[in-house]
Amino acid sequence: MNQVREIVRLVDGVLGRDVIGTYLHGSSVLGGLRPASDVDVLVVSRRRMDERDRRTLLGGLLRISGSRNRARPVELTVVVQTEVRPWRYPPTGDFLYGEWLRAEYEAGEIPRPEPMPDLALLITMALAGDSPLTGPRPAQILDPVPRADLLRASVAGIPGLLDDLDSDTRNVLLTFARIWTTLATGVIKSKDAAADWALAHLPPEHRAALAHARQLYLTCPYSEESWSDALRAQVRPHVDHVLAEIDRLRTRTTFDGPGR
16 A cells, blocks of 8 residues: 555654554454545654654654545554553553644644553554564564553543544444443454444344444445434434443453553
């Protein structure tokens, strides 16, 4: 894919020999890209970036990511290896780019190091996908994430997802299905596979909204997405049921104590 080559070339131009490895995760390694899927890339570095590096990398990503550039959205995360090996929770990420943050970046904000619980999920997917773009196999440079930290990271984003329920309904429903599935099985599945699992465990009255979100994910870009009033009315009851199932599983899982 030309876009992936552009990403690798951009990262290499900024970090050079300090890049230890560059790895696909997300949809690319969990069943394949769908019409609206991001290209998800994890970069493992030997050092933190300086201000110039951050501005250069951000500028390049703004030029090659997203529909306005006739390309897929890019989600790119940079982590310094010593922040995650040996593993501890929550990990600190060095840089995060995602299209949902474009407006902030174009207004002048620059990605900074910050705690990133999601790195537990990204690293787990990168290890499972075993798809290096550059560098050694991920298992050679990354420690596995303990199950308790994987589950803790899975639920950490629930408040933010609820905030986005009306504006990003498809992704929120699919992400809740993935959280539920991950807590129940200990495995991160693709969004459609997680939806399949959840649909099989939902009562009939709570299936329609998720089934529609799954169909949109498999077949439809965001520009063509639509929800009927009848389906919209079922979204919140569906979410309430899934969150109750997640809470039930959380009570059976111990998150206490530091990550190892």
